[in-house]
Structures are given as structure tokens and as C-alpha cells.
Amino acid sequence: MTEAQHDALRVEVGGAAPYAVQVGTELLASLEVPQLARALLYDERLPASLVQSVRGALGPTVEVALPSGEACKTLAVMTEVLSRLARANLPRDGAVVGLGGGATTDLAGFVAASYLRGVAFHTVPTTLLGMVDAAVGGKTGVNLPEGKNLVGAFWPPASVTCDLGTLDSLPAWVFREGAAEVFKHGLIADATLLPRVLHADFRAGGPGLARTVADAIRVKADVVTRDLTEQGERAFLNFGHTLAHALEAVTRHGVPHGEAVGYGLHYAALLSLAVGGADVTAHTRSFLAWQRPAPLPELTFEDVWPFMARDKKADHAGVRFVLLHEVGRPYLARVPEGTLRACFDAWRADVRGMTGADMNAEEHA
Missing domain, CATH: 3.40.50.1970 (Rossmann fold)
Structure with missing residues (x-):
């Protein structure tokens, strides 16, 4: 050694x-x-x-x-x-x-x-x-x-x-892209990661x-040790990923994975709040402001829904979303379509307000 x-x-x-x-x-x-x-x-x-x-x-x-x-x-x-x-x-x-x-x-x-x-x-x-x-x-x-x-x-x-x-040697935006998964691990398991990601020394x-x-x-290692093939709790690692994967698919991977996850975390946070769970929307808004992802194209719920419906967490009864009872307590649940649409509209308004001139789209060129 x-x-x-x-x-x-x-x-x-x-x-x-x-x-x-x-x-x-x-x-x-x-x-x-x-x-x-x-x-x-x-x-x-x-x-x-x-x-x-x-x-x-x-x-x-x-x-x-x-x-x-x-x-x-x-x-x-x-x-x-x-x-x-x-x-x-x-x-x-x-x-x-x-x-x-x-x-x-x-x-x-x-x-x-x-x-x-x-x-x-x-x-x-x-x-x-x-x-x-x-x-x-x-x-x-x-x-x-x-x-x-x-x-x-x-x-x-x-x-x-x-x-x-x-x-x-990587561009700064690539590092920030990867930080989405670190922040996600903070939301679902280790709250100490949240302020560390947003700290100036995290670079x-x-x-x-x-x-x-x-x-x-270690968060992921602990989960996959207990559930390698996603029969149960490993699905919690997909917090924010249902919309994230749909954004990647609908843009033909024009949105990098980590930035799609950053956007998806905020949508999952809005869903959690809407069904009576945790309100972590301040955390996810702060992360998006820190990550500064490239702006999204104009998208409707109908654009992304077919891809969300094929999410790997879906079963015979339909799509399941990873939500939060509170930070560190994720769970799987079905969400009524009306709530999905309403939260998508709220999410779209939020991210539209956080993109454009304030985001570093030019970094991705």
C-alpha cells in the first residue's frame, strides 16, 4: 500500500x-x-x-x-x-x-x-x-x-x-452539477451535508x-448494503429523480444529470409539502441558487409526464414518488394527478424566476 x-x-x-x-x-x-x-x-x-x-x-x-x-x-x-x-x-x-x-x-x-x-x-x-x-x-x-x-x-x-x-481540471459548473447528489443525500439521510454543500469551501x-x-x-453505501436490488429503501436514493430523468429524456440529455436532479429536488420538495409532509422548499431553493443550473426550455406537464410514467419506481398501480416526512425520513407514495400538475405549475414558476440572467448558462457553452 x-x-x-x-x-x-x-x-x-x-x-x-x-x-x-x-x-x-x-x-x-x-x-x-x-x-x-x-x-x-x-x-x-x-x-x-x-x-x-x-x-x-x-x-x-x-x-x-x-x-x-x-x-x-x-x-x-x-x-x-x-x-x-x-x-x-x-x-x-x-x-x-x-x-x-x-x-x-x-x-x-x-x-x-x-x-x-x-x-x-x-x-x-x-x-x-x-x-x-x-x-x-x-x-x-x-x-x-x-x-x-x-x-x-x-x-x-x-x-x-x-x-x-x-x-x-473540471469546469466549476460540473462540480456544482455533482453536488446535487450530495445535497440529496443530506435531505434523505444526513442533514449535516446540507450546510456543507452551500459553504464557500465546498469546491x-x-x-x-x-x-x-x-x-x-457513506449514505449510499449504507443503503445499498441493506438493499442492493431496490426491493425497498434503495428507492429513497431516487428523491428528485422522477422529474430529473424526465427532464433529461425530454431534452435528449440537453440538461446534464446533476442539474436535472437539482431541478427535480425542488419539485419533490413541493410535492412533499403539498401532501402534508416536510417543507424543505427553502433548502431546495437555496441549493438551486447555489448550483446555478442552465435555464430550461419551456415545458408543460404533458411534455414530461410520459417519461415520469415510465419511471423505474412505477409498479402495476402506477408511479410512486419519493417524498419526505421530514429531513432524513423519506417514504414512497402515490400522488394524485391534480397535485402533480399543480406542483408542476408552481415548480415551473419558481425555476423560471431562478433562471435566465441570474444563471450561468454561458458556462455550459
Whole structure:
């Protein structure tokens, strides 16, 4: 174990296939993958020096550069990647290493789950969103035109390495995008995360970042340890995601996931209040003001409802939403259509007032 690995914070994820998440700096050059044959799948837009650092540590058998962002999460891309691994004769005792943001690791994990009916998977997230959400918990998959993450598998990684140094070169808006999942973990489980996210020190390279990231990961780790395949409480991790995924789908991923979640958190907060639950709307408004997402196109309830209706929390009786009794006490409930529409109208008026000149849309250009 290197000195950097020794100093890293560790979060243990339990269950049938336990693994550890390392959070620290200068971890990539000493990345360890015990399997001798490795396939490195990475975001094509990553800095060459970052890819070279991992390449030098692993000496991969085969490398595949993936389209950046959600563009990689298609069945067509997955088919090409699987063929590349087959042509390289990656063996059953080999491993897939996913290097990149949440979309990259989602695709890489699904490839690992599918190739030869399952090979080891090691994930190296390079964005805050990837670290605190996508890399932990074993959810892998791709999108369909009909909606997000409709095809996939539960395939826990063998290891997760979060090198916070990878955040330093990212635009500030990408860091703020990932903060939505940290803030969500604060709303559903650990209220101490809420003021930490909104503090000026919460930034790439900021003091205490490793502890905040590790604490956010611990929220998810605790949940997926008890409920890997979303038979119960894991659904609570989708607070704000019913509308968020619909916004991504209806805009064809023109809205980045973390910004869609920021918008979705406020809608879920309005729903919670409307049905007699917690009033956390001040929290979600403060977060949107801090995150400064790009403005949304003009949308109606009819635009987003077909995608919300296909949400993975839906069952034979219809859509269920994650709501809050209070901070730290989430629950699942059905909401009358009239309430959904009224809250959508209130949400639309709120976010319209928080977008435009006051938001940093130019950062996304």
C-alpha cells in the first residue's frame, strides 16, 4: 500500500459482494487491479495525462475510448465495446476498469456484467457526480429513446477509487452539477451535508472535501448494503429523480444529470409539502441558487409526464414518488394527478424566476 492509499479515507460497502471505496488524492498512479488481463474503458475527453497515469499503473490488455457523457450509454456503443473485448480475447478472469464520469462507469459496469456473463469491474470516477452516486451501488446500464436507464444490471464493483485530484481540471459548473447528489443525500439521510454543500469551501481542492465526499458516499453505501436490488429503501436514493430523468429524456440529455436532479429536488420538495409532509422548499431553493443550473426550455406537464410514467419506481398501480416526512425520513407514495400538475405549475414558476440572467448558462457553452 502506498502512502497516498494509506492516507485515503475508506468507506466499506457490505452485502453479498463487499468492497471498499477509497477517497483521497494521488491515488491513480498506484491504482491496483489484481486481475492480470484488464480492459480500460475511458471517456474520450479526459485529459491525456490522466489516462496515461492509469495506463501506466495498469498496463491494460485492451483500451476503448468512449463517447463523452450520455452519448456512450446506448446499446450500439455497448455492442461495439463487447466486440472489442471479444476480439482482444479478454478472459473470464479478466477485469473491466471504467475511468470517467457517471455515464462512463454506468456503461463500463454493464459491459462487465454482460461480457462472458460477468467479469470483475473496477471503477475510477473522475467527477463528483460519479464519485458520490454512479460509482457506488452496482447499478449499471444504458438508455433507450423511451427513457433513461431502462436496460441494465446490478453488478457491484470490486473496488472504487475516488481520486479528488481529477476534479481540479473540471469546469466549476460540473462540480456544482455533482453536488446535487450530495445535497440529496443530506435531505434523505444526513442533514449535516446540507450546510456543507452551500459553504464557500465546498469546491474542488477545498478543505474538508474528502470528508464531505466520503460522508455522502457513506449514505449510499449504507443503503445499498441493506438493499442492493431496490426491493425497498434503495428507492429513497431516487428523491428528485422522477422529474430529473424526465427532464433529461425530454431534452435528449440537453440538461446534464446533476442539474436535472437539482431541478427535480425542488419539485419533490413541493410535492412533499403539498401532501402534508416536510417543507424543505427553502433548502431546495437555496441549493438551486447555489448550483446555478442552465435555464430550461419551456415545458408543460404533458411534455414530461410520459417519461415520469415510465419511471423505474412505477409498479402495476402506477408511479410512486419519493417524498419526505421530514429531513432524513423519506417514504414512497402515490400522488394524485391534480397535485402533480399543480406542483408542476408552481415548480415551473419558481425555476423560471431562478433562471435566465441570474444563471450561468454561458458556462455550459
